[in-house]
Amino acid sequence: MNERQRASAANFLYDVAKGVALISLVSPWVTGQASWVLITLGAVWVAGLYLWAYWLEGDRR
Numbered sequence: 001m002n003e004r005q006r007a008s009a010a011n012f013l014y015d016v017a018k019g020v021a022l023i024s025l026v027s028p029w030v031t032g033q034a035s036w037v038l039i040t041l042g043a044v045w046v047a048g049l050y051l052w053a054y055w056l057e058g059d060r061r
Contacts, residue, residue: 006056013053021046 001009024042028034 010053010056013049013056017046017049017053020049 020042024038024045028038
């Protein structure tokens with residue numbers, strides 16, 4: 001994977017993490033249907049996606 005592909009994949013993962021955060025963390029509170037299981041799993045997924053993207057952006061030399 002070259003540098004451009006790595007940057008593109010990292011940006012994609014950041015965007016997916018934002019979408020997961022909206023669906024699983026923000027949406028339940030706005031609609032009033034907050035489920036602690038959904039919120040916990042969403043937070044874990046968001047953290048995992050952000051860490052994966054951060055790892056992809058790291059220096060490989």
